[in-house]
Amino acid sequence: MAGSGQRRRPVVALYERIADAVHDGTYPPGSTLPSEPKLAAELGVSRPALREALLLLQEDGLLTVRRGVGRTVNARPPRRGFEQVQPLEGLIGAGEPLRVRALLRTVEEPTDFTTQHLHAPARAELRFWESVLTGEGVAAALSHEWAAADEVLDTVHPAFARALRAVDGEPGAAAVSML
Structure with a gap:
């Protein structure tokens, strides 16, 4: 596998796409993300891959899940950088x-x-x-x-x-x- 050291898992690439959307204001702080089916369709990904990426984003402090509300972008999302972990x-x-x-x-x-x-x-x-x-x-x-x-x-x-x-x-x- 040429260049396998730089190859990212699809879930990591998806994580980065959503994190970029948070940081560029597509999903501003305080906003609620679209439902899983809608977001998966918008991003062209499977729901299981989306769920895994969303869980990682929640663990890293970008999102909060609230029952009855959905996934909300935190008011102060952490700075970029954790996505580049090696x-x-x-x-x-x-x-x-x-x-x-x-x-x-x-x-x-x-x-x-x-x-x-x-x-x-x-x-x-x-x-x-x-x-x-x-x-x-x-x-x-x-x-x-x-x-x-x-x-x-x-x-x-x-x-x-x-x-x-x-x-x-x-x-x-x-x-x-x-x-």
């Missing part, structure tokens, strides 16, 4: 340690995304971490991680649950080997 292994030097600096450690209720991917019940408590990962002294990635509730982890992977409890709340950076 694979982590391509951003850090081979064999170099990856440094992780904790930004946020909390417990939260699942979002649509985490409910779908972690099969978490709607009122579950999930651990959430936000970290900056650096390689060779340069920020390489912003990491968002979720883990199932403690009682689930204790059942399905006790060693992982113990490891999480052991590092919970530790301030500062930790080195993680990427080898």
